[in-house]
Amino acid sequence: MRSTERNNLAEPSASMVGRVTAVLSVFTPHEPVLGVSEIGRRTGLAKSTTSRIVQELVENQFLERSGTGVRLGLKVFELGEAATRPRDLRKLALAYMSDLRNAVNLTVHLAVLERGEVVYIEILPARGTPRLPSRVGGRMPAHATGVGKALLAYSDPLIVDDLIAAGLRRVGPKTITETGRLQRELGRIRASGISYEREESGPGIACAAACVRGAAGEPVAAISAAGWESDLDVRRIGPAVQTAALAVSREAARRPGLRP
Numbered sequence: 001m002r003s004t005e006r007n008n009l010a011e012p013s014a015s016m017v018g019r020v021t022a023v024l025s026v027f028t029p030h031e032p033v034l035g036v037s038e039i040g041r042r043t044g045l046a047k048s049t050t051s052r053i054v055q056e057l058v059e060n061q062f063l064e065r066s067g068t069g070v071r072l073g074l075k076v077f078e079l080g081e082a083a084t085r086p087r088d089l090r091k092l093a094l095a096y097m098s099d100l101r102n103a104v105n106l107t108v109h110l111a112v113l114e115r116g117e118v119v120y121i122e123i124l125p126a127r128g129t130p131r132l133p134s135r136v137g138g139r140m141p142a143h144a145t146g147v148g149k150a151l152l153a154y155s156d157p158l159i160v161d162d163l164i165a166a167g168l169r170r171v172g173p174k175t176i177t178e179t180g181r182l183q184r185e186l187g188r189i190r191a192s193g194i195s196y197e198r199e200e201s202g203p204g205i206a207c208a209a210a211c212v213r214g215a216a217g218e219p220v221a222a223i224s225a226a227g228w229e230s231d232l233d234v235r236r237i238g239p240a241v242q243t244a245a246l247a248v249s250r251e252a253a254r255r256p257g258l259r260p
Helices: 003-025 036-043 047-059 074-078 084-104 146-153 157-166 179-192 234-253
Strands: 063-066 069-072 107-114 117-124 139-141 195-198 205-213 219-228
Touching: 003 036, 003 047, 036 047, 036 069, 047 063, 047 069, 084 107, 084 117, 084 219, 084 234, 107 146, 117 146, 146 157, 146 179, 146 195, 146 205, 146 219, 157 179, 195 219, 195 234, 205 234, 219 234
Parallel strands: none
Antiparallel strands: 063 069, 107 117, 107 219, 117 139, 195 205, 205 219
């Protein structure tokens, strides 16, 4: 194959990469949410082309809907870029997470809900204790984690219905896989404000978690204090975790842009 033929074959792929890069590059910390028309104006792309690219990026989680516009999504964060909501949440919660870790000497997690899974956006390991297998950017089925159950308890019931319809996969030795039991568990969490996990996400792991909520009560994120089950009493640390989540909730209520 001649060189000119190879170049011509490569052009459509390179052109699409360039268009996608242009779309993702128009978002800034000062303008995190943009409409399709504005994205088209700034990139110079036709409206139909912009709409198609935006839709595909939303479907693949590189962008997410926000009102009538879109913003950078969690997939961008997972690849090491600065997605707006995770970055701002981390900044908002970090001091409270640090205080919680100092109070209970357990690993503290901050996570958000994304399509039936939780994504960990910050983790503060406990000092002098064995590390847990969780990692920043890692995902877990929501029904199998303390943070996930805390978020599901305050989510739209349709989200829970979709999760159940997809099947409750077993992850740890004690993962809840029965629909009725999960529904009862979520009701208990709504009543108490605290979610507990004992070996649901993995062998030997336990935690207490609580939901961070916005001004209208919507779930924004969840905080947990986790460790090895043999070393902690989750019910003893539950109130401390709930206090931290309530403190972050007060801050989040003043920041509408943090709402999912």
